[in-house]
Amino acid sequence: MTQVPYAHELSWPAELGPYDAMSFAIQANPFPWFEWMREHAPVLKVRTPTADLWFVSRYEQVTKALRSPKQFSSSTVDPEGLPLLTLMDPPRHARVRESAARAFTPKAVARFESQIRELAVQLLQPLIDEGGGSLIDRFAMPLTIGTIGSLLGVPTSRIDELKRWSDDLNNYVGRVARNAPGSANDEQGYREFLAFMLSLLEAARADDTESVIGNLARLWKSGGLSEYEATLFGAFLFSAGHETTTILIANGFRTLAEQPGLLGRMRDNAGDVTRFVEESARFRAAVQRLPRVTTQDVELGGYVIPKGASVRMLPGSANRDSAKFPDGERFDIDRDTTGHLGFGHGIHMCVGQWLARLEARVTFEFLAKSVRHVEIDPQVPVLFYEGGTMSNAGPRSLNVLFRT
């Protein structure tokens, strides 16, 4: 068995420096560190202000751990105090997840396709007509917020407030359960978000609404879910339902700017849009860390991780592991992406994965038909997510230029 090193004990390339688990710059672009970790230290430890974190970077070990929820528990904190789906282990995880899962099957989300297309055209056409603009503020975020709002039964007229509450939820969960820094007043926004969700559940309970919120309200009423479980699940589904899909779509635009030939391929061949979306999810996964805690001493890839260790699986790194995906650091629309971890792996795999794929497919189908060239506006800096749960990684502000 090999001793697990601390990141600061290793000789990193001078241009990188040691992997810093709390660095926002690394959160924005972790891939050079991941590549080095896979090669030289596939399991390593990092000191942080709150605890030592263990990072696992190779595909084989990441997938093995994510398939083993009994050894790698999701309860990094006790879900009794914070009954969040992503902190739950079986069988509680299945019970709560089931209360919404049927609304997110491929068949269920397909019913929203024409509505999503209408909204995508309505939001993107003005940007195209103007030759470009702020992609996330004016397109990706309103598209994904509007879509998840419709699907769940959450009114989205107060979009700025919902966005702020979503950030507060991520920051609060990050601080309480993910060894992340959090933000000032995150708990206040988190409580406001839950109060808003409770008001929706109370209204849905009164008039027996047919929607995910309606179903959560019925389960709350019948005792199948506690009030905290139901409100937090509603808030979590809303937040997770837009932020990660926004990142997926924004990253797709980055790739189109980097590989100008892809737009033409997607215009000529509808199947290429589906391949583009899958490869985008592999290449720049929206979720870059999956936290687990070991329930016993576990051997993983020749290393022993002791019981009680806070482990971070790195799906975005596993996705670029050339042992699984040859030449993994390259975006290749023609590659076989089967088994990628862009939507996770195992029992906690993204419940909204089919909706995310649909929103991205609709976006890039319309884009390929409407524009000939995409570039990132060099005059406006691209801003990336910072903090939160330290898991989500990708652009939060991005300006594009179009040529038709």
Next chain:
Amino acid sequence: MIEVATKLTVQVTDRDGTRHEVEWEPSQSLMEALRDNDMAVLASCGGNCVCATCHVYVDAAHFQATGERSADERELLEATSCFKPAASRLSCQVRHCEELAGIAVVLAPYD
């Protein structure tokens, strides 16, 4: 196995003992047929053989016709507390075929 272009009917017993009949289209895995007919099959991983939340017990008359379990499927099933060696399958791994006409499944308890 010979794939046939006709629908099959699956007899399903859910976790509270209620019986259902669902149609199984040739293009679907057994999991997809169950899920798309609103059976309580979580199928968290979407059909990739990595989660064991689509676990079913297949009736003895049809178990063999569901085919061999892969090493990955076996490992996932054996890790559950409700594994039955002569009946357990992950329904995402069961393909539509003529020999499965009349198949009956019981949804396994959540582990």
